[in-house]
Amino acid sequence: MTIPDTSTAVSERPAGASTAPRPFLDVRDLRVHFPTDDGLVKSVDGLSFQLEKGRTLGIVGESGSGKSVTSLGIMGLHTTGQYGRRKARISGEIWLDGTELLSAGPEHVRGLRGRRMAMIFQDPLSALHPYYTIGRQIVEAYRIHHDVDRKTARKRAVEMLDRVGIPQPDKRVDAYPHEFSGGMRQRAMIAMSLVNNPELLIADEPTTALDVTVQAQILDLVLDLQKEFGSAVIVITHDLGVVAELADDILVMYAGRCVERGPAERVFHEPRHPYTWGLLGSMPRLDREQRDRLVPVDGSPPSLINLPSGCAFNPRCPYADVPKDDVTRTIRPEPTEVGDRHWAACHLTREQRERIWTEEIAPRL
Amino acid sequence: MTAGRRGKSRRPVLRSGPLAVLTYLIRRLFAAAVMLVVIIMVVFGIFFLVPKWTGVDIAASFVGKQADPAAVEAVREKLGLSEPIHIQAWEFFKGIFAGRTYSTGGDVVHCSAPCFGYSFKSEQAVWPVLTDRFPVTLGLALGAAVLWLVFGVAAGVLSALKRGSLWDRGAMVAALAGVSLPIYFTGMLSLATFAFGLKWLDAQYVPFGRDPGGWFGGMILPWITLAFLYAAMYARITRATMMEVLGEDYIRTARAKGLPERTVIGKHAMRSTMTPILTMLGMDLGALIGGAILTESTFNLPGLGQAVLNAIRNQDLPIILGVVLITSLSVLLANLLVDVLYAVIDPRVRLA
Numbered sequence: 001m002t003i004p005d006t007s008t009a010v011s012e013r014p015a016g017a018s019t020a021p022r023p024f025l026d027v028r029d030l031r032v033h034f035p036t037d038d039g040l041v042k043s044v045d046g047l048s049f050q051l052e053k054g055r056t057l058g059i060v061g062e063s064g065s066g067k068s069v070t071s072l073g074i075m076g077l078h079t080t081g082q083y084g085r086r087k088a089r090i091s092g093e094i095w096l097d098g099t100e101l102l103s104a105g106p107e108h109v110r111g112l113r114g115r116r117m118a119m120i121f122q123d124p125l126s127a128l129h130p131y132y133t134i135g136r137q138i139v140e141a142y143r144i145h146h147d148v149d150r151k152t153a154r155k156r157a158v159e160m161l162d163r164v165g166i167p168q169p170d171k172r173v174d175a176y177p178h179e180f181s182g183g184m185r186q187r188a189m190i191a192m193s194l195v196n197n198p199e200l201l202i203a204d205e206p207t208t209a210l211d212v213t214v215q216a217q218i219l220d221l222v223l224d225l226q227k228e229f230g231s232a233v234i235v236i237t238h239d240l241g242v243v244a245e246l247a248d249d250i251l252v253m254y255a256g257r258c259v260e261r262g263p264a265e266r267v268f269h270e271p272r273h274p275y276t277w278g279l280l281g282s283m284p285r286l287d288r289e290q291r292d293r294l295v296p297v298d299g300s301p302p303s304l305i306n307l308p309s310g311c312a313f314n315p316r317c318p319y320a321d322v323p324k325d326d327v328t329r330t331i332r333p334e335p336t337e338v339g340d341r342h343w344a345a346c347h348l349t350r351e352q353r354e355r356i357w358t359e360e361i362a363p364r365l
Numbered sequence: 366m367t368a369g370r371r372g373k374s375r376r377p378v379l380r381s382g383p384l385a386v387l388t389y390l391i392r393r394l395f396a397a398a399v400m401l402v403v404i405i406m407v408v409f410g411i412f413f414l415v416p417k418w419t420g421v422d423i424a425a426s427f428v429g430k431q432a433d434p435a436a437v438e439a440v441r442e443k444l445g446l447s448e449p450i451h452i453q454a455w456e457f458f459k460g461i462f463a464g465r466t467y468s469t470g471g472d473v474v475h476c477s478a479p480c481f482g483y484s485f486k487s488e489q490a491v492w493p494v495l496t497d498r499f500p501v502t503l504g505l506a507l508g509a510a511v512l513w514l515v516f517g518v519a520a521g522v523l524s525a526l527k528r529g530s531l532w533d534r535g536a537m538v539a540a541l542a543g544v545s546l547p548i549y550f551t552g553m554l555s556l557a558t559f560a561f562g563l564k565w566l567d568a569q570y571v572p573f574g575r576d577p578g579g580w581f582g583g584m585i586l587p588w589i590t591l592a593f594l595y596a597a598m599y600a601r602i603t604r605a606t607m608m609e610v611l612g613e614d615y616i617r618t619a620r621a622k623g624l625p626e627r628t629v630i631g632k633h634a635m636r637s638t639m640t641p642i643l644t645m646l647g648m649d650l651g652a653l654i655g656g657a658i659l660t661e662s663t664f665n666l667p668g669l670g671q672a673v674l675n676a677i678r679n680q681d682l683p684i685i686l687g688v689v690l691i692t693s694l695s696v697l698l699a700n701l702l703v704d705v706l707y708a709v710i711d712p713r714v715r716l717a
Binding site: 080112126145192 | 526623637710
């Protein structure tokens with residue numbers, strides 16, 4: 001098992017026009033729009049973020065905020081195999097280790113899929129083919145990118161199953177997905193994703209379909225493997241608690257845009273966007289007094305066809321009237337730096353935010 | 366069938382490999398044997414018991430409408446119709462496996478095993494009639510099945526992949542025509558055009574044993590006509606199933622692995638798409654082998670379907686009974702075959 005060396009990845013890159021080396025994963029102004037009969041659905045609308053090898057980024061948001069669309073966009077899965085459906089319109093730039101993926105040919109991106117970037121899906125039962133054994137599916141994933149015979153690939157599959165903690169891997173390799181428990185299935189899925197030592201791993205709600213008792217094991221496993229392989233990891237979840245523990249950075253998405261981004265510690269303990277406050281308030285926590293009720297975020301996510309003008313969050317924001325001149329309803333806020341490597345897209349001034357956070361929000365949490 | 370796939374049922378039991386397939390097979394074979402006995406009894410009941418209740422004299426109907434009472438009495442004695450019903454049933458059942466002798470006085474008719482009855486109208490045992498005609502029908506059904514599988518499934522897959530395109534619309538209109546147009550129309554039309562008009566093909570049935578080339582030439586039009594109807598149905602089912610399968614999570618996983626699209630479609634998607642098609646094929650082949658009445662009569666093929674049509678015209682009950690039994694048997698066997706193939710294709714079936 002070769003472990004990619006993180007230190008060489010940066011120095012290998014040829015010196016380009018810009019002096020600062022490009023991050024390992026650099027997403028710039030990503031837009032994914034779906035034309036439908038009702039109008040253009042802007043699932044992702046101007047998203048930018050960077051991620052280095054060995055680091056974990058947590059993308060948080062509610063259903064329909066564009067988390068999964070973003071991950072499928074990076075993998076190039078919106079443009080492949082969309083038979084007869086109207087194709088997604090994707091613009092912006094996705095740089096993976098110096099290669100721009102959106103302008104690269106589909107065949108080139110296919111060669112990267114599964115080899116340099118891999119994905120773990122939410123429900124391992126439906127994400128694994130029911131008619132093929134676990135081993136066969138892992139062998140297939142390995143052999144498509146490695147010119148080895150079946151025996152070697154099978155050995156590798158058993159090795160991977162063992163590494164992700166599946167007991168009796170030499171026997172279980174011949175079992176079918178329905179013969180595994182939920183947690184074991186997700187372990188097998190992880191083994192399949194990691195079989196080619198990908199440098200970028202995207203985990204799309206990896207624990208949502210699992211029992212609570214298994215969730216922590218799976219997350220620990222992902223983190224362990226990241227340390228071992230030094231890959232860049234994106235964990236997508238609607239559960240802020242999940243990413244708070246394992247991510248280095250957190251990106252909070254709302255209606256296809258980033259509303260707050262920064263180091264996990266800062267976003268979790270000093271959030272600077274009202275939506276993040278809402279997420280924290282609606283999150284059950286063991287360290288909280290039991291008599292305190294959870295506070296849901298009022299209202300429901302906006303239609304992605306007709307976004308509210310100005311700040312997309314303004315109809316649900318309790319502080320929409322704090323900034324002057326109705327600015328929250330007319331001008332879309334751009335991300336501004338609110339701390340060290342910490343951005344928020346909100347019209348509230350620094351003073352207003354800090355006052356509301358310390359006086360109103362923090363005491364309730 | 367998709368309901369089971371989506372369900373999050375968890376079966377921790379580990380039972381895979383050849384042993385599971387074998388136990389499944391034995392279970393299925395046993396069930397088929399039981400089913401066979403039940404079918405024979407039910408068919409017997411329909412032909413002998415139901416008329417008794419409704420007051421129809423079977424002996425009279427076996428002989429014909431203008432039969433003299435003496436002949437009717439003779440048949441009644443020969444068939445043992447005056448015996449109690451369970452004796453009759455046993456005799457009938459025994460006859461299938463051990464042969465049977467119909468006799469009264471000096472008139473002795475022997476019907477050797479497997480005895481499916483004796484036609485007093487055409488003065489012959491039923492079984493040789495069936496075995497004579499069976500190969501014709503089998504050849505028709507199998508040849509057509511190959512055609513409709515290849516063209517129907519291919520058209521369906523292409524339609525699913527080019528959803529909404531001109532090809533898709535054209536193929537689906539053709540499929541609608543295939544499903545709606547009756548065989549005696551398309552059959553006559555193809556005969557008039559290709560056999561009598563253009564004179565490309567012969568409209569004559571030649572037994573395979575006599576002249577394989579002539580047999581093949583004579584079967585082309587019947588095959589195409591029959592396959593047109595079924596290909597239309599198969600194209601529609603294939604298209605719908607393929608479209609559903611393409612939306613499955615495991616297809617997305619296959620792409621995420623970096624598999625080329627031809628593997629994703631040709632291997633991962635096709636495997637799931639073929640499951641319901643296989644079920645249909647089993648049912649359709651089973652029913653067709655019992656006689657494709659319309660096709661056989663349109664093209665004058667001496668198969669089981671034509672035999673049963675003639676028998677119905679002549680009120681020749683034993684022949685009808687024999688063909689009904691053969692049809693039931695072939696459906697039963699086809700189902701057994703499908704069940705076994707199913708277990709090979711879908712590992713989850715072995716547990717059920």
